[in-house]
Amino acid sequence: MKPIHKFNNGNGATLCHNCYIIISDGLTNDLICPDCLAKLLDLKGYVGELVKMLESVEISDSEREFHPTTIQSCRCMQVARLQEIMPKISEIVKGGETKEYTQEEIDEIVNKTHYP
Ligand SMILES: [Zn+2]
Numbered sequence: 654m655k656p657i658h659k660f661n662n663g664n665g666a667t668l669c670h671n672c673y674i675i676i677s678d679g680l681t682n683d684l685i686c687p688d689c690l691a692k693l694l695d696l697k698g699y700v701g702e703l704v705k706m707l708e709s710v711e712i713s714d715s716e717r718e719f720h721p722t723t724i725q726s727c728r729c730m731q732v733a734r735l736q737e738i739m740p741k742i743s744e745i746v747k748g749g750e751t752k753e754y755t756q757e758e759i760d761e762i763v764n765k766t767h768y769p
Pocket of ligand 1: 669670671672673674685686687688689690
């Protein structure tokens with residue numbers, strides 16, 4: 654991701670990628686303003702809670718494991734996309750680096766976490 658540079662009456666300015674306010678006078682490598690960074694960290698926390706709910710497993714009275722919280726869709730293309738993005742979202746909110754998954758790894762995560 655590259656910084657957003659604008660010519661601010663010839664002085665140059667660097668804009669936030671999220672809200673487009675001027676982060677700094679001059680052309681710097683800054684990408685995001687402090688307010689948006691704080692909001693992104695809040696968002697990471699909220700998404701982390703959501704992932705935790707989706708990954709939680711309980712045992713039924715008949716000793717069967719189940720996921721009390723799931724995402725469902727009757728649109729197969731959206732289900733396919735969820736299967737692609739949920740492992741990446743999970744990895745990001747857990748603080749790891751994103752990586753390209755093999756289909757086997759995706760299937761393993763999907764089976765383990767029951768998305769959707
Ligand atoms: Zn911003």
